Amino acid sequence: MESTTRAKPRILYAGAPTGHDFNSLREAGSLFVQGEADSLEDAEVLWVDCATTKPEQYTPLVERVLGAGKTLVLDHLDTQAHDFICRLVGTRIEDSAQTLLVTPRPANGPPPRYAITVLDAARGDRSSLHFEDAPAPRDWGAIIQEHQARSIHTAGGPGLIPPPGVMFGIKTQTLTSSKRIGIVQTTKFGFNSSFHVYRANGKSPPDYVVIWVQQATFAPFILTNEPAEQGHWLYAFQTECDSNLPGGLIATSPQAMSITELVTHLSVPLHVKYIQDGSCRPQFWSATHGPVARPWDGWSMTNRSSPALGKAEWRYFHRAPWNSEENPLAEFERWKASMYDKPRVKRLNLLADSTLTVETAAAWLFPAAVVQDNPKVTFSEKLKLDFVTFSTRSSSVFHESAFADGAANPLELDLVALTEDVTNPCR
Incomplete structure (x- = not known):
């Protein structure tokens, strides 16, 4: 496959700034944690670690991010986060999902309303709903880029x-x-x-x-x-x-x-x-x-x-x-x-x-x-x-x-x- 050079996205991280995912995100994009910025305007991606963040902390951020047409990543999905996002996007998500990427599609574009990529940790691979699988291994920068690119392109009229x-x-x-x-x-x-x-x-x-x-x-x-x-x-x-x-x-x-x-x-x-x-x-x-x-x-x-x-x-x-x-x-x-x-x-x-x-x-x-x-x-x-x-x-x-x-x-x-x-x- 042909390699490409990609610009690193600005990622707002909501959760405890520890662990493997946080460190790998530093390589994937320009990372800043919640509280370092007064608004979400500077961020292209909101990354939520559901394991170390309570719903009342991330729910207002999620609604603002999706309303602005930006990309949301929910990692370490728990039952509360799973039920919340299912209601928000109006689509059933597999219970085995560990990580979810969501990007709103243009209001005047074809359905579905959201581009959704699901990463399934239970099998150690990827599955997707409505849009193509994210690439492996877990190169988060590549995963985000591929998700965003495919969320706006669909062959067919x-x-x-x-x-x-x-x-x-x-x-x-x-x-x-x-x-x-x-x-x-x-x-x-x-x-x-x-x-x-x-x-x-x-x-x-x-x-x-x-x-x-x-x-x-x-x-x-x-x-x-x-x-x-x-x-x-x-x-x-x-x-x-x-x-x-x-x-x-x-x-x-x-x-x-x-x-x-x-x-x-x-x-x-x-x-x-x-x-x-x-x-x-x-x-x-x-x-x-x-x-x-x-x-x-x-x-x-x-x-x-x-x-x-x-x-x-x-x-x-x-x-x-x-x-x-x-x-x-x-x-x-x-x-x-x-x-x-x-x-x-x-x-x-x-x-x-x-x-x-x-x-x-x-x-x-x-x-x-x-x-x-x-x-x-x-x-x-x-x-x-x-x-x-x-x-x-x-x-x-x-x-x-x-x-x-x-x-x-x-x-x-x-x-x-x-x-x-x-x-x-x-x-």
Whole structure:
């Protein structure tokens, strides 16, 4: 994974200034303790150690911090703190949670109202509600940064946000990777993705639908600027996402592309309950993403998704001036003359050495009977990139090929827990 440089946040610490967490927070941010400042205006984060702070001491601070749109961390959660935060954010939190990070989302943004990251000490790992897991190990600076970044970014448009009353949750995932290709050249690629989970409770027992939206970016680096060569070119790449349960894939996009643009558009009708005229009623509502259009002059795409396997997959490749599907590298001797205006290599289309972003979407349906047996579904996301160098070194014409790939950690979704909301009148 690619390392990043981050600015240290200003952290107001409420609790006894002792122990391992307090010392590690000194490295995570600019730390000051309660009483050193007259207000919370200087703080970006309020850190509350519930083990050494009484509710009457931290409750007023919590309400002011969240009201100002800042980040709250509750560490060493006890029963009182757990019940207090559940009431405040209107969402049930797992009893096993030890540490909780909460950031309000913009009032005019999509639900949920709060971004919440849960660290579960009982298992020694992390779990999250609505948003992606915080990174390990417990680098508090990185945990806070990742939580805040993901609290404001969700892949997918407003058409995926349901009306009030629909049982719904979001979980996100990010991959950022750098790979060395050959000796000195490097490529960067990654994605942001969101899994929108809906409880289709227009009938009983309910089915569950997961809509996935991914924005993947590929940034090839040029190997050389010598006239005889055109360097390392991205000529094909692949994106995919699959679940550990076969079948269930009901929709994918894009399906095809035009000559000049690629359009992603997905619409899935759901039988749900939502509030209308003051009461909850079963009715149909369509979760919709797009249309999103991106330029693709000189490129083409094939949708290789397999509903039977529950796998969504796309392959993108050159169409002009070199069609990497019709003229594969294995048959280079047959078509190599078309790549050269001797002694130089022809220039490929501009997108071949530019940063590219693609957007893909897919939907899975998990029937009630499957979810009753096991509510947890695991999704895996992967990227693969293919590169080539066309060259005339040593008065000969040849090519070199390479590839890079990356995969995020498998993401487990508890469909029932993720969509649960004890305050929802349509439960």
